[in-house]
Amino acid sequence: MALAPSLKLPTITHIRAYSMGGAAAKVHGQGGGDYHDQGKDHWIDDHIATPMSKYEEYKQSRQSFGINVLGTLVVEVEASDGTTGFAISTAGTVGCFIVEHHLSRFVEGKRVDQIKLIHDQMLNATQYYSGGGGVVINTISCVDLALWDLYGKVVKLPVYKLLGGAVRDEIHFYATGARPDLAQKMGFIGGKMPTHWGPADGDEGIAKDIAMLKEMRERVGDNFWLMFDCWMSQDVNYATKLAHAAAPYKLKWLEECFPPQQVESYRQLKQNMPKGMLMTTGEHTGTLEGFKELSEAGVDILQPDVGWCGGVTSLCEIAAVAKSRGQLVVPHGSSVYSHHAVITFTNTPFSEMLMTSPHADYVRPQFDPVLIDEPVPHDGIITAEELDKPGFGVELNRECPLERPFEH
Ligand SMILES: C[C@H](O)[C@H](O)CC(=O)C(=O)O
Ligand SMILES: [Mg+2]
Secondary structure, three states, X not given: OOOOHHHOOOEEEEEEEEEEOOOOOOOOOEOOOOOOOEOOOOHHHOOOOOOOOXXXXXXXXXXXXXXXXXXXXXXXXXXXXXXXXXXXXXXXXXXXXXXXXXXXXXXXXXXXOOHHHHHHHHHHHOHHHHOOOOHHHHHXXXXXXXXXXXXXXXXXXXXXHHOOOOOOOEEEEEEEOOOHHHHHHOXXXXXXXXXXXXXXXXXXXXXXXXXXXXXXXXXXXXXXXXXXXXXXXXXXXXXHHHHHHHHHXXXXXXXXXXXXXXXXXXXHHHHHOOOOOEEEEOOOOOOHHHHXXXXXXXXXXXXXXXXXXXXXXXXXHHHHHHHHOOOEEOOXXXXXHHHHHXXXXXXXXXXXXXXXXXXXXOOOOOOOOOEEOOOOOEOOEEEHHHHOOOEOOOEEOOOXXXXXXXXX
């Protein structure tokens, strides 16, 4: 059946990729899509436990081992009617190469609504070098998000309406940062702190992180959620001991104790954990199959990052996997790209706000300074109404030092 004239959609004429920050750039420490690329004295780079913490010289700073080498990737897509859409993620110059020299062929010439077809072609065409995640999938995610933004801007609807509409009027947020006590005053429902010690520090490390938890519990009282984010830094024995030591202080969940491939470790930890404490992970998992395995291992909350898991198209599939087992999907903080999806999910009762202010003492937009009009929670809440703008409802701040390293 032919489309009615008013439903004739434009085609995509151009895709362009820009980078900001990262190892290839002169300007650093601004944040943006690579939110770990912050300036000095930021809580996010202050002795956080990682898989590199066993090396003394890389213990204090994640930037010292290169957490911020990639930088921001901006993908812009333009339609035959002149409308543009864009998105950002973490992939920098590497991502620009992949977009301009490989993925562009699947995008240009297609109609703006052919997102699922493009998504499938991007995933399959990169199978031989994507390794099921990492920078390639970050890049594909960014293209996918830019396509949803363009589609929404062409048809003048917010992405969440294209996905089936909101199932709630507002999104409630917990905050990730060094100061859950301040997050409580700002209206958030909980606070997630990074752990600072790991297996190389032994029982002393556990004692120090528990002391931090105890102090925060005393500050926030009994009913505010407190969580630990372990950023892949532990082993099963250490995580088990930490979980039991944290139980008296009502730790709500223990997050990402192990690297994403160690599914068996998650299965064991789930069996060892105190009853009632939740096990969460997923932000560094980049395939639907990977999420299925985590779900089968008993992860209570799957935490895909929409900019790293294949975009909104993949996030919807992952949410369905979680839903089929009665699990929650609460994406790793990724601002508008997450908000438009989760407000349509019945198994996302709350969401994450990653605090990018240096001392986690005020709410700064997560991807500052790259997005114009990036909404932030007020009193811990963003309403559906605030998302009522075409696409993802944000514009690209062209005053940022964007570079286009490759053209096709
Ligand atoms: C705080 C964590 O180490 C990381 O930087 C962010 C994260 O994993 C999360 O927000 O979750
Ligand atoms: Mg995390």
